[in-house]
Amino acid sequence: MHIPDNYLSPSTCATFGAIMIPIWRKASIKVRTEITRQKMPLLGVAAAFSFLIMMFNIPLPGGTSGHAIGGALVAILLGPYSAVFAVTIALAIQALFFGDGGILAFGVNCFNMAFIMPFSAYYIFKFMKKIFPDKKGEYLGTLLGGYISVNIAALFAAIEFGVQPLLFKDTLGFPLYSPYGLSVSIPAMTIPHLLVVGILEGIITLGAYNYVKKASPDIIYKENVNKMNPFYIILGILILATPLGLLASGTAWGEWGMEEIKNFTGFIPKGMKNGVNYTAPIPDYSFGNLKEYIGYIISAVVGVTIILIIFKVFAKINLKKNTKGE
């Protein structure tokens, strides 16, 4: 699943790199609060562990062998935020020193394997443990966590490949990067993962978890009271959904441009003609050569960030006022 350079357009890589920055930030803050300084070296050693997991050849039916990714295992054993760190570093070492996975595509690879995979695995594990509180739930959780998370990560990789020919074409209409669309890339990526890789990942996760559970159960990650703020989840979904607006024809009511007003009414009101002429920093929600979809998502992210910053600043000012008043 290591995507090398030049399969994806530079703008896709940049977008995913930008997405990963807040995730890494959040992970580093989280890790600092969760892990005592005594355990800081554990992150490095855990990264070495998750790197080495990929070196193990596991026998597959039919005489061949494959290897697991281990993202799910690390997430369940160490917690999702430490897993983000460990897998990121393992991927960095692979990209920098072993030439596996691209330098520019590093953000994309991290998004798939160091973010999507550990988080989905961990939450599946937690969810199954909640449904079946006995031991069975735990085993089922690790098995399914490994199986489903690797498939979700593969699906994401397939989508990233598949949108390339839709978004990036030369003047003749030929694709510039990975040439196969979603109809090819999704089955090509997901079928082997659904049938083989996922099962392998599940078995490995279950087996290794079992061993650690029996041999030294107290080192397995236990979550502190911590609930994911649903507000941020909804915000994220909304940001990803912004390009949906492109599918609708027409403009938002009341946000007509001069041309549209002319089409509607046959004339442009005098006052409007030379009236407000405002050039936005991101006109039409697009960034130069970037395709509309990505432009929309980036615009949404930028917009939300600006709003959040403004609110935080206001909150701070308010806080200062209040504390001064006291």
Place this chain on the structure above:
Amino acid sequence: MIPEWLIEKDNYVPKEEKNLYIEKSIFSLIKIVSIIRQNKSKDKLVYSINPTLKLITTILNIVFISISRNFIYLSILDIYALGNLLLMEKTSRKRILIKSLVFPFITLIALIPSMFYGNIYNSLVLFQKIMTTILLMNLLSHNTKWSEISKSLKLIFIPDIFIWIMDITIKYIVLLGEHSINLLYALKLRSVGITSNKYNSLTGIMGNMFIKSYKMSEEMYHAMECRCFVGEYTKKVDFTLKKYDYIYIIINILLISLFIYSN
């Protein structure tokens, strides 16, 4: 007294089973460890160029390759990378060449259907880009000390803590790798004939590796504490340039200006 049945000779021929997976695992672990352990302080020229410089130019070249669509520019960079390859040690030269040819060729085969639809130029450009990029990256990792590379990462705004963890990781890949090689050898010695619980033994090794890594990190913390480590880690980038470094800079400035001119 040895019982009689122990003295009796027995012609036991174990049923053969493919235990290739153990050997393959041992082999890939040994490969990783040996790559890391490789001696990189050779007297050849490319090895002595300033590592920070090498990292920056390699990343810049990779960025420009991915942006450029000019066949001539890409070919010249290809030649540049191959020229660099000629300056390498014989053993690593072969290894790098094989590594950077296999993957692009697989890609080329995968691109054949697309080429039938007329997408020939773009496919060939893609093939060339992938090959040059992998070549450049492998050259960097083979002719530069890894600790120097990770140190230089500071220049591209990677925080110290990340570099610190990465340094630990590289060292512990060797230690944990050797530990698991030993476990795999033990497994190999014990798996005579048909083994039914392959997965159990393999996942057991992985689980053991995790516990071992946990213990190692604890030991490491104690060692650090004994040496008065307080959790702050700063590294300074060394940027003293020698004669050859300037030549290297000039070549790379020429390549970059070629990129600007050709696009």
